Amino acid sequence: MEISKLNNILKKVEKPTRYTGGELNMRVKELARPDGTKRHRFALCFPDVYEIGMSHLGSRIIYNVLNERDDTYCERAYAPWFDMEAALRENGIPIYSLETHTPLGEFDLIGFSLLYEMCYTNILTVLDLAGIPFLSADRGEEHPLIIAGGPCVCNPEPVADIMDALIFGDGEEVMNEFMDEYSACVKEGADRRGTLERLSKIKGVYVPSFYNAEYGGDGNFKSLEKLWPAAPAFIERRVVMDLDKAVYTGKLVVPYMSIVHDRVALEIFRGCTRGCRFCQAGFIYRPVREREMDTVIKQTDDSLDCTGYDEISLFSLSSGDYSHIHELVPIILDRYEKDRVSVSLPSLRIDSFLKDDLEKIQKVRKTGLTFAPEAGTQRLRDVINKGVTEEDLLRSVHDAFEAGWHGVKLYFMIGLPTETDEDVLGIAELARKVSREFYSMPKELRGKGLRCTVSASTFVPKPFTPFQWEPQIPVSEVLRRQALLRNALKGIRGVEFSCHFSETSRLEAAFARGDRRLSRVLIKAYEYGARLDSWDEHFKKDAWERAFGENGLTVEQFANRRIDLDEPLAWQHMDAVVSLDYLKREHEKAYAERITKDCRKGCNGCFGARCAEFCGKKVD
């Protein structure tokens, strides 16, 4: 690429280091191996802007897995911000990788990380700027293979017409199997179709073009038929059972600009035992697999030494549940106190006893505290199996206030199944009690003024949760309940309200539960200017409405419809390992307002007959 042309663009765009690469620990490799054979060129693309993509732990893992291979060079790419997209178009510069500034069209493979539904149009921006056709069917031997991984692959159908292949589950092992097979195909001169056939034989790999979807007279998904008889009937999620043995590097790429999670993120365990019924991650990352404490400490040392970061996040879906958390936190704090490293624990549950740990963390640096009761009444918390009580919350905030915190965030959801106005008003009641807890403490014991942020997002039904059949409440109802809550929160001392705009949640629900027809909707919406949709201020409602309309579809039919328990599901060929029977049982228990215990306290049988293979705990 012409350096001066690019420099001239970078002088004019916002945050130019999004697009320069050259960061510390960036992998540098020759394009050919010493014996002269070419390395496979893999562009790992996170379809959102750099500061978000660089914060994603999974992509960092895959970047390392691929670059540990001698036969592959993995480079990074991200979606450009509006100004850069315009500048690239204006100057006829194709989107390029950060490592070697190579146009993406020249790569052998482009792999997208699908973390949330609202990033899908950014995939199209990247393909468009690379000069690659959107539809898998329109691509030929001259184009890179377009593949994807990440949690959204549990329902890959909305991007099925776009992707050549998708990879379901943990990437540490399957990525190597995938590249081994790909490499063999290249050596043997297999064509695109032949390569995809062979890749589809790998457990966890899905090639959508080998199937055709049928729709019923009611306009709903009916079935997925194989077009190629040898294609697998089910795509089983890949699970890495031993995280201590999984590939890891402390040499994380260290960005120049500040990114969203600008710290070392160390995964202490994968999966979650709690079983909150709305939470997709809680089901699709089962079973819980912990890292040994020694591994965590060693990896912490490596990461801090190689990056120079002064903050580490002990990261998981529920860090307070780590078996050795009370040993680990003081060890890490003591070990790095003189180096002034601070520790943060995201996703703390309010029923974990962490008072001592909190006080220690506070010694280094005060980080924000966030609690997620999710629902305002005990009844609704039982419905969603949140398993925490009002006492848990009040005790936790009391401990936090005593330890000197005066800012807390409380996360709730609006529109959960069975929610009534009483539940919505319950949120305000809970906030009032938190406020009282603070102001009833003696002045000398508490911090200055309370800053309690009540945040309410909109419930989105997700595949592979017990609520996958549930409708999202209509927009008008979301707005009414938000107003009800806003009103009820007025005048509570120290409490602020923030709520998420509901249009994007609605679209998120449609794409979460969508079928193959949404690929065309996506492309139309992109053509009408939809971009970076998770940025509310850039959300183009009209583009989406038109795109759905022109394809004879509505957002409502995907987002706001109650799916019958016996109806075919657009994602039923994806096997997330948790059994359908279990999800139905959990659905029933939700309506009975009955909770299911944390599976650390005994097995609930979520894997059914495959328990021994994936978990090994005894079925009760």
Next chain:
Amino acid sequence: MRLAVVFTKEAPVRFVSHLDLLRLFQRAFRRAKLPLAYSQGFNPHPLMSFATALSVGFTSRGEYLDVVLTEDMTPAQFIERTAPWLPEGVRITEAFDLGTSRKSLTSAMRSAEYRAAVEFAEPVTKEELNKAISDLLSNEIVVMKKTKGGIKPTDIRPMALGFELIGLDGSAAVFRISGVLSAEGGLNPDMLLAEYYKRLGKAGISDIERVSIRLDRDALMDR
């Protein structure tokens, strides 16, 4: 002890902002396990500061920063110890002990020299380029400049200490520009060039390198 450090900011990091550059050094020095001194207070940070900012997009052969250490080391030791930990495009070329001086590097700055490679959209002659330089320098150069009190017309001519053509090849010219650079402010060579293009009647795309900053080391050491 307090050390002054001279470093380069080359092409790979030319777009790193001032604030991000500070963080770059903090992290590099942490990786090098330097005995950094920290500020007191709520969020302690390493005691280090730059003499001045460099415009994003410029490269430089000699920027200045000072850093406070809790243990003594020689400038040579400092350079050796940090070298393996700096990212591509940043090299420490010199360091010197500031002794007991309490003065900021900024207060000792006097001027700076720049090298501007300019690509014109069309061929240009040496004569027209030189004529436009003398035209430009013979009068006030009033530009709209952002100040604390808003955008105001300002004469930047007194800030321009030198401006000469040092190379020309077709439509590619190279200029040497020197200007005031002090605690009170300085010449922005991009701004000067923008005015120059107007006089010349031809637009160009510039690539600017700060060749050196003149620091009055005697004034710095004065107590």
